[in-house]
Amino acid sequence: MNSLAESRNLIEVDGLVKSYGPVKALQGISFSVGEGEVLGFLGPNGAGKSTTLRILAGFMPGDSGRVSVNGFDVGEDSLAVRNSIGYLPEGVPIYPDMRVGEYLGFRARLKGISRADRKGRIGAALEETQTVDVAGRMIGTLSRGYRQRIGLADALLGEPPVLILDEPTVGLDPEQVRQFRSLLQEVGRSRTVILSTHILSEVELVCSSVAIISGGQLVAGDTVENLKGSLADRVCVVAEVSGPHEAVSAAFGALPGVSRVETDRPEGAGDDPGAGYCRYRVFFNDAGQGAEVIFDAVSSGGWRLRQLAAEELSLEDVFLDLVGGEE
Amino acid sequence: MSRTRLSAATNTWAIFQREFMALFYSPIAYVVLFLFMISNGWIFYYYCVNYARDPQQITLVIRSLFSFAFFWVLPLSPLLAMRLFSEEKRTGTIEVLMTAPVRASEVVCGKFLATQLFYMLIWSSLLLFVLMLEVLGKPAGPDWGPIKSMYFGLFFLGCMTNSLGLLASTFSRNQLVAAVLSLSGNLLFFSLLFLGWIYRETPELQRLFHYLSFQAHFSSEYIGGGVELRYIVFYLGFTSLFLFLSINMVNGRKWR
Numbered sequence: 378m379n380s381l382a383e384s385r386n387l388i389e390v391d392g393l394v395k396s397y398g399p400v401k402a403l404q405g406i407s408f409s410v411g412e413g414e415v416l417g418f419l420g421p422n423g424a425g426k427s428t429t430l431r432i433l434a435g436f437m438p439g440d441s442g443r444v445s446v447n448g449f450d451v452g453e454d455s456l457a458v459r460n461s462i463g464y465l466p467e468g469v470p471i472y473p474d475m476r477v478g479e480y481l482g483f484r485a486r487l488k489g490i491s492r493a494d495r496k497g498r499i500g501a502a503l504e505e506t507q508t509v510d511v512a513g514r515m516i517g518t519l520s521r522g523y524r525q526r527i528g529l530a531d532a533l534l535g536e537p538p539v540l541i542l543d544e545p546t547v548g549l550d551p552e553q554v555r556q557f558r559s560l561l562q563e564v565g566r567s568r569t570v571i572l573s574t575h576i577l578s579e580v581e582l583v584c585s586s587v588a589i590i591s592g593g594q595l596v597a598g599d600t601v602e603n604l605k606g607s608l609a610d611r612v613c614v615v616a617e618v619s620g621p622h623e624a625v626s627a628a629f630g631a632l633p634g635v636s637r638v639e640t641d642r643p644e645g646a647g648d649d650p651g652a653g654y655c656r657y658r659v660f661f662n663d664a665g666q667g668a669e670v671i672f673d674a675v676s677s678g679g680w681r682l683r684q685l686a687a688e689e690l691s692l693e694d695v696f697l698d699l700v701g702g703e704e
Numbered sequence: 705m706s707r708t709r710l711s712a713a714t715n716t717w718a719i720f721q722r723e724f725m726a727l728f729y730s731p732i733a734y735v736v737l738f739l740f741m742i743s744n745g746w747i748f749y750y751y752c753v754n755y756a757r758d759p760q761q762i763t764l765v766i767r768s769l770f771s772f773a774f775f776w777v778l779p780l781s782p783l784l785a786m787r788l789f790s791e792e793k794r795t796g797t798i799e800v801l802m803t804a805p806v807r808a809s810e811v812v813c814g815k816f817l818a819t820q821l822f823y824m825l826i827w828s829s830l831l832l833f834v835l836m837l838e839v840l841g842k843p844a845g846p847d848w849g850p851i852k853s854m855y856f857g858l859f860f861l862g863c864m865t866n867s868l869g870l871l872a873s874t875f876s877r878n879q880l881v882a883a884v885l886s887l888s889g890n891l892l893f894f895s896l897l898f899l900g901w902i903y904r905e906t907p908e909l910q911r912l913f914h915y916l917s918f919q920a921h922f923s924s925e926y927i928g929g930g931v932e933l934r935y936i937v938f939y940l941g942f943t944s945l946f947l948f949l950s951i952n953m954v955n956g957r958k959w960r
Contacts, residue, residue, distance in 0.1 A: 434803040459805040466803075470796030474729040475722070486718040487804040489711055531800070 385448070386411050387539050387569040388433065393442035395428055402428045404593040405442065410586075412538075415565040417580030417601075418573040419696060420590040426573040427467050429590070430543050433571070434464040447538055460489070463532030467543040467573075469524050473517030477508065477527055480516060481534065488535040502530040505560065521548035526557075533564070540564065542572040546579060558583050577693045589696060612661040613688045616671050617654045620680030628674050629659050636660045654683050660694075715806045719814025727784070727822045736783050740776060741829050747772045748833045762841050766834060770854055773830055777861060777918060778890045784822055785869025786883040788815045789954070793877035808954040812947055816870055823862045827855065860939035861918060865890055867946035874953035893918050 388410040395403040403425045410416045420426050432439045433446060435455045444451040447461035472480060481499045490498055503509045506526040511519060516527065525548055532540055545561075546554045561583050564570065574580060580587055581601060588598040597604060618625050622640070629638045639658040661667060668685050675682045727733045751765045792798035801811065831851075838845045865886070872886035873879070893916065900913030915938070 431799070436799055436803050456805050456807065459803055462803070464800070464803045466796065466799045468796060470798075470800055472722075472726070472797055473795075474726060483718055483722050484804065487715060487801075487806055489714075489805060528800075 387447050388571060389443070389445045390429070390433070391443040393429065393432065393439045393444055395432065395439045402593055403439070406590065406593070406595050408588050408595060408598050410569055410571055412569055413566070414586055415561070415570040415572070415584045417584035417587045418571060418590065419575065419577065419580060419587055420573075421575065424590045425593045426590060427543055430541050430571070430573055431466075434462055434541050435459045460535070461537050462539045462541055463535060463537040465528045465532045465542045465545055469528035471516055471524065471528060471531070473515070475516055477514055477516060477519070478512040480527070481531060484531045485534055490535060498534055498536070502533045505533060506530040507556065522550060522553045525549055538568055540568055540570045542570065544573055544575075546574065546576065577696055612667045613694065614659045614661070614667050614671050615684065615686050615688050616657050616659065616675070616682060617684040618657060618675055618680050618682055619654045620675075620678060622655060624678065625655070625657065625680060628678055629657060629671065632659075632670050632674060634661045636662045658688070712807065712810055715810040716814045716817070719806070719811055720818045723788070723815045723818035724821060727818065730787065732783060732787070733822065736780065737826055737829070740780070740826055744769065744773050744830060744833070760844070762837050762844055762846055765837065766846050766851065769830065769833060777858075777865065778894060779887060780823060780826065781819075781862065781865035781869040782872070782883040782886040782890065785819050785866055785886065786873055786879040788819065788870050789873040790877050790879045790882045802954070808951045812870065812950045812954060816867055816947060819866045819870065820862060823866055824859060827858050827862075857935070860936050863943040864939045864946070867943045867950070871946045871950045871953070874950050890918075
């Protein structure tokens with residue numbers, strides 16, 4: 378059983394389609410998450426992240442396609458699926474008129490935790506999410522960050538093998554986000570986690586793999602390293618150049634192998650040469666090109682160059698490349 | 705099998721407790737209780753002052769009290785039940801609730817039972833007035849027979865109107881819409897008696913409308929002091945239907 382369990386996928390989604398009336402929210406999404414994996418689910422707003430997670434959590438059915446969690450089919454064995462997940466919906470909708478301890482007690486009963494274990498489990502969940510001090514408070518009076526953590530405590534209550542977290546760090550302050558990430562890393566060691574977010578650094582820090590979704594379609598799905606690796610043969614050169622903005626951009630854009638040029642120069646700023654330096658990020662399609670070509674372009678244009686550096690591409694670039702490319 | 709049955713019972717019980725407490729947290733329950741008691745208290749006072757001069761009048765007082773209070777049958781369930789699912793849908797807590805390992809039937813039953821208990825609690829406040837007559841009206845006192853059957857009938861009627869209110873609240877995330885829907889349902893049943901009166905030329909129709917209306921059951925119950933089985937069947941039949949439809953609504957949720 379153990380040898381089997383080691384390699385099995387706890388979440389499997391195959392050809393999932395869902396539409397809300399005429400709006401196609403998901404157009405055939407497939408991915409899988411293995412045991413002990415932390416998958417970051419990335420995408421712009423309205424891409425279908427929450428819809429996918431809701432279907433995974435058994436809250437609503439998909440139109441077609443097969444979804445299984447922990448080996449159970451979401452449609453046919455919904456109760457077993459819901460028994461093996463901890464779900465934190467977007468916005469953390471929890472009863473405002475209950476006290477924290479009372480609420481977790483209610484949830485523990487729903488999750489079938491025996492009376493003997495209840496107190497210990499609730500205590501552990503409060504401990505893990507650092508919410509022991511608010512256990513007697515009314516949920517409605519808590520700050521967003523605390524409510525978020527209570528939601529997470531609830532998700533952890535049943536010690537489920539799968540955690541589904543929809544935008545779990547929204548509304549947390551930076552310190553809480555840091556704590557939350559370390560908590561997640563800890564939790565992710567023994568559980569399968571799928572979390573949606575639009576914060577890319579979060580994914581790079583916490584997740585072992587990424588699925589990027591846009592317009593209801595999966596545009597990329599791989600480990601963080603592989604995704605970044607797929608871009609590694611592309612180069613980004615940062616150059617700080619003083620010169621007429623239009624001409625510099627055009628010259629860089631016309632270089633062989635350049636896919637796009639980004640600049641931080643504000644629109645409509647004057648074009649007097651020598652007035653100030655402007656930062657350009659030049660992306661190359663193929664390796665082997667780079668700093669030399671930029672340097673040549675700058676010198677032949679007679680502009681001045683202050684800085685020239687090759688930059689490692691971050692997940693953000695992958696994301697913008699994949700999602701922004703459709704515009 | 706027995707384990708699933710046990711978990712169904714614990715889940716229903718957990719939902720029931722949470723829902724019953726929520727009724728006490730919400731201001732609407734207190735407002736309803738206040739209006740209920742003040743309107744009935746006034747009627748009680750009015751009849752006591754004007755009629756209860758001799759012991760024989762006690763029956764009249766009680767009868768008037770209950771026949772006026774009976775109109776509360778119309779708004780009471782819609783007011784108590786309107787938030788059951790609407791509120792959960794509006795605030796999104798339904799998502800957390802329904803992704804816990806609970807069945808729709810357990811959620812529906814728990815919520816229904818909590819409303820039913822609160823409904824009976826509100827009605828039981830009338831017993832204070834009856835007790836007053838019992839204590840102060842000596843040596844005569846109220847006749848408890850009809851009162852018992854009145855409560856018996858109210859219980860089953862409450863089952864029906866509460867389940868209708870619960871069903872209505874699964875339709876909309878707006879409490880007001882839910883309340884208006886179930887109030888309309890109640891009014892429909894209420895007005896059937898008058899429809900029966902309009903069709904009094906056709907005895908079959910009149911009997912049918914009479915049977916389907918709320919009040920007919922009660923006037924006969926109250927006078928007779930007994931409850932007819934067919935009325936209980938009628939109420940419980942509709943209750944099961946409404947609960948069944950509610951479970952289907954919750955199960956087949958398409959809302960976002």
